[in-house]
Amino acid sequence: MCRVIAVSNQKGGVGKTTTAVNLAAAFGAAEKKTLLVDTDPQGNSSSGVGIDRRKLKTSVYDVLIRDANIGAAIQSTEFNHLDLLPSSLDLAGAEIELAEKPHRESVLKRALVQVKDRYDYILIDCPPSLGFITTNALNAADSVLIPIQCEFYALEGLSQLMNSVRRVKRQYNSALEVEGVLLTMYDGRLNLTQQVVDEVKKYFKNKVFGTVIPRTVRLSEAPSFGQPIQYFDRNCKGTEAYNALAAEILQSHEK
Numbered sequence: 001m002c003r004v005i006a007v008s009n010q011k012g013g014v015g016k017t018t019t020a021v022n023l024a025a026a027f028g029a030a031e032k033k034t035l036l037v038d039t040d041p042q043g044n045s046s047s048g049v050g051i052d053r054r055k056l057k058t059s060v061y062d063v064l065i066r067d068a069n070i071g072a073a074i075q076s077t078e079f080n081h082l083d084l085l086p087s088s089l090d091l092a093g094a095e096i097e098l099a100e101k102p103h104r105e106s107v108l109k110r111a112l113v114q115v116k117d118r119y120d121y122i123l124i125d126c127p128p129s130l131g132f133i134t135t136n137a138l139n140a141a142d143s144v145l146i147p148i149q150c151e152f153y154a155l156e157g158l159s160q161l162m163n164s165v166r167r168v169k170r171q172y173n174s175a176l177e178v179e180g181v182l183l184t185m186y187d188g189r190l191n192l193t194q195q196v197v198d199e200v201k202k203y204f205k206n207k208v209f210g211t212v213i214p215r216t217v218r219l220s221e222a223p224s225f226g227q228p229i230q231y232f233d234r235n236c237k238g239t240e241a242y243n244a245l246a247a248e249i250l251q252s253h254e255k
Helices: 014-029 042-049 061-063 089-099 103-112 131-142 158-171 191-207 217-225 237-254
Strands: 003-007 034-038 082-085 121-125 143-149 177-186 208-214
Touching: 003 131, 003 158, 014 034, 014 042, 014 082, 014 121, 014 143, 014 177, 014 217, 014 237, 034 042, 042 143, 042 217, 061 089, 061 103, 089 103, 089 131, 103 131, 131 158, 177 191, 177 237, 191 208, 208 237, 217 237
Parallel strands: 003 121, 003 143, 034 082, 034 121, 143 177, 177 208
Antiparallel strands: none
16 A cells, blocks of 8 residues: 655755655665656656756646646656656746646645555655645655754754644645654764753654754765765765665664
């Protein structure tokens, strides 16, 4: 049975796209058929798996706004068991166009229903905002994964995100739950890091993943080569971390 996970935090620079790309690749490496859905107008998830957005004929924009066939928009990647529903530059104006559509909050959900039987996991990389596109992602999802960077002001803005999650749960998707909170850019040598960890655990309690994502140059370099970290450098700490995160999630679902 397919599980849909939205990766969301309206704050930029928290490792959201890095997590969406590398967790999707880790699921694929674990032989789980995975679809990565790029709903961020910046399109970094698309380029992060080697897809050139300039050459696309159909994208998630066409699926959301023009009711295009989602199957025609999905691209295969060169990575094990990993497909992509790519973003496009047109998505930047989609918030306004979505506002005019009937049942605007469930367009993505209706589209994904058509392909869910092909996949074990669908990961949605959300834009860094709480507009109609993120509402669509949360409405389509079984759960939301929240990356939080281990830096000052880490919890800033999270109350708005949790309010959005509760609103979508109340109005559209009663089954929506928090998959977990992921600590990113972790550096155990810094006192600040432990302070942030303690603060996040106090706020989210048992919803914080045991796996943390270290601050590493290799994670920053991989996207410019159009490769998830597992294929860019299979022996680095970033690869170990995202493989461990995938294993932690898979184990929790098996239970």
